[in-house]
Amino acid sequence: MNENIRVLLAEDDELIRDALVGLLERETDLRVVATARDGREAIERAVLHAPDVAVVDLQMPKLDGLGVIGELQRVLPRCAGVILTGHGHPHALRTALASGARGFLAKGAPGTALADVVRRVHDGQRYVDPVIAADALTMRPSPLTTRETEVLAAVQEDRPIRDVARELFLSTGTVRNYLATINRKLGAENRSSAYRVARENGWV
Template sequence: MIRVLLADDEDLIREALVGLLDREPDIEVVATAADGRQAVERALATRPDVAVVDLQMPGLDGIGVIAELGRHLPGCAGVILTGHGRPHLLRQALSSGARGFLAKGAPGSALADVVRRVHEGKRYVDPMLAADALTAPPSPLTPREAQVLAAAGADRPVGEVARTLFLSPGTVRNYLTAATAKLGAGSRAEAHQLARENGWL
């Protein structure tokens, strides 16, 4: 039997996934969790072969869970479920040690197949998510524009950003104006959000 921990903060999704996996003769769900910290605690208590975790959870996200399990339970293979296939999330998931990356909209039978695959030591990345990652546009920002936008955030005062980065306030404003224009944003806050969502910061 492949022993599985399943973590998702949405009760209906978690219960539906447990129901799907429980129908498989070679898979047993040994623990469930509603947040990231609980997932780590229950994994340490039950020592599953595979941990299937939602990407976005309170307390500790799926990437953080997989990274922690990699340190404390290296024999546990991690699979991340997500509704967001952004390229930087895929890169972060794989660099955290995840062996599988599956879209929540995948067919029901796909999860069991992925669990078996990662248990055998193989990797699996949802083809649609992989295609999105490969075709994603590169960042339009220069490294300095990205640095200034990251430091400025949505509303940090320009003077404070300037002191932090050892730049003049005018230079900071110029970089922020350029970054906002390149991203086609209506404001600095919108530019910051767009850049974060695309993994350019």
């Protein structure tokens, strides 16, 4: 008989974490050997328990899911990583795959889907949520230049302009000019709105 697939589950929300553990442990071939509440704890538990598959939330305290997957690639290269997220934007998908993740699944997927993804990545396959994959393929290109993208990423929603100017070696007036152009291109009323539009479309 084959041994159970050993799984680490990292999720900062206790209710979601417990629910996911319950879903996985219903499967006779899966065993949750460790759980973690944040990214740093995930790395520590992974080193201690050597799971076959690590299922990690994209957004966690201390170290996000992408950081966890990247670190596990270094310290436990045989451990396959799956990103589980409630923020299934195409940009997050591309970033997750670039980090070394072998699976990418939205939290809203059917309960049996996670167990299936764990099995697939353990067998050396990749899995990408089909809805998110379709969105990534049809995503429109960014209207922003590289420099405009850099400025918007630095400003985000409410960071002081003087701090951004200092970081990017620009004058505050130049940063304001960039933001005005960005707002116009994205049809946004202000930089907070522009940043949200860009994030939702995977441009920053």
